[in-house]
Ligand SMILES: Nc1ncnc2c1ncn2[C@@H]1O[C@H](COP(=O)(O)OP(=O)(O)O)[C@@H](O)[C@H]1O
């Protein structure tokens with residue numbers, strides 16, 4: 033376990049150092065120009081946009097009610113026969129006689145929700161920890177930094193699945209919040225370390241020295257001069273995290289640690305519960321949610337990687 | 350009483366596993382109110398470290414500062430962090446070499462100028478913005494209303510330095526420290542910025558410490574000049590005397606290595622031999638001895654003292670003689 037953690041830490045430090053260049057707005061502008069010319073970024077952005085559109089417009093796009101059971105579908109429904117495509121139901125039925133396509137469409141909402149909330153939660157706690165670690169000079173700040181970094185070391189060593197299982201055991205009742213909290217917790221140390229790294233670099237920058245030479249107070253230095261110039265790598269990481277958060281959330285639902293509500297459409301659960309159980313009867317039940325998860329995760333990863341590349345000062349021209 | 354009196358200031362950097370290194374080694378000089386004083390020397394001689402020590406801006410760890418920095422009779426080195434922070438920007442302003450990197454890239458110029466006024470003069474947002482506009486106007490930034498809202502990367506290098514000067518002088522400090530304020534600028538802009546600085550300090554009555562490696566800047570601006578070499582003052586004199594008769598061989602060397610209009614065309618420039626890396630430690634002799642044309646045996650026997658003969662203070666056993674030049 034240790035070498036993996038070590039590896040993660042080193043990677044984060046490199047990333048923080050490489051993207052924590054002074055440059056701010058001009059750097060961002062530069063980066064967005066490069067981003068717009070990068071086909072990888074465009075593909076990623078299109079996928080992400082489509083995904084968000086589908087989730088937002090699910091009631092419009094979905095042909096049917098995702099929780100209603102339809103007589104057309106239940107008529108021939110048995111354990112050995114789940115009706116496939118037919119008029120009005122292009123993706124056929126799910127094991128309970130509900131419209132599979134509509135459930136897939138609605139599933140995007142759940143995925144988006146879990147991804148957004150888990151990432152936002154991880155980001156909020158990570159930024160708070162990272163700021164506390166990176167903000168304060170002096171002896172006390174040094175100790176605070178040291179303490180927080182050791183905590184994040186421990187957190188980095190925890191795999192999200194193990195954490196989620198533990199959480200479920202603790203709260204005794206799985207829900208979508210177990211998944212959200214587990215995924216958020218796993219990402220907290222990543223955000224914290226990244227932010228700290230780039231804040232440390234910013235702390236030594238000329239404009240911070242110039243602000244100190246004007247007598248600007250420590251609080252304002254951190255909030256106005258250091259933090260806004262340090263969040264670039266964290267935003268990139270948040271995009272990447274979104275991709276992995278979706279996969280992690282799906283994996284947890286797959287294992288039955290997610291929301292037990294059978295009416296809620298969720299890709300991980302569709303894949304894990306229905307898909308696996310009826311794999312031999314109707315493999316599409318597993319294929320479609322799996323493909324959906326892969327495409328969306330890929331979209332966020334492509335976009336995130338492209339953003340990282342664009343922000344990397346080594347690629348500036 | 351001078352406005353600023355630096356007495357025996359030393360800054361020793363200590364790195365684990367390395368010899369302690371005195372970047373500033375017993376520097377003394379003073380600045381009268383309203384006066385412009387030059388700190389001159391090659392890069393690495395300790396000019397910036399001196400100014401950061403005066404401002405209390407050196408890193409908290411890894412160095413030790415000794416001596417006295419009396420500002421208006423009060424020792425700045427003895428002040429708490431908070432007391433010193435209240436003085437920075439209000440009593441003492443500072444501008445730096447690279448105007449682009451000295452500005453916060455994600456905050457509009459106007460907000461950065463207004464921040465100083467809010468901090469030290471308790472002005473509210475509206476009042477400080479109005480005054481920020483005035484300040485930008487006063488430092489010669491055209492169309493200040495528009496510039497207030499622009500970001501550092503949207504304006505030119507010269508305008509950035511003007512904005513930084515506006516920030517440093519916003520609270521009319523009694524002392525301004527300018528650390529190579531023109532080094533990063535185009536030659537044509539350099540002259541404009543120097544003229545502006547001169548006008549502003551004359552207008553506000555601020556004293557100015559001009560840090561530079563460029564004797565041309567000194568010639569146009571300074572009343573008194575302190576020449577630094579390897580962390581020590583080697584010559585202190587009045588500007589006219591320095592240019593008429595540079596007496597320390599190092600000062601003389603600096604003078605001979607810049608092009609001059611008052612010498613016949615074709616007179617070769619004679620740069621100083623070697624580089625700052627060829628120093629010997631001061632305790633073994635004169636640090637400049639290995640590069641010096643006037644070197645004597647006594648120069649390798651301990652630090653030469655700084656002796657004031659009424660004309661200049663000199664740290665040299667065998668100063669350059671200007672008898673013939675003065676006679677001719
Ligand atoms: N934070 C620091 N740690 C160690 N050495 C330093 C530090 N800052 C400056 N120095 C050293 O002090 C010497 C003087 O530097 P400086 O004052 O910046 O020179 P300059 O006259 O060009 O402004 C240099 O040799 C430099 O390497």
Ligand SMILES: [Mg+2]
Pocket residue numbers: 396397398528529
């Ligand atoms: Mg310097």
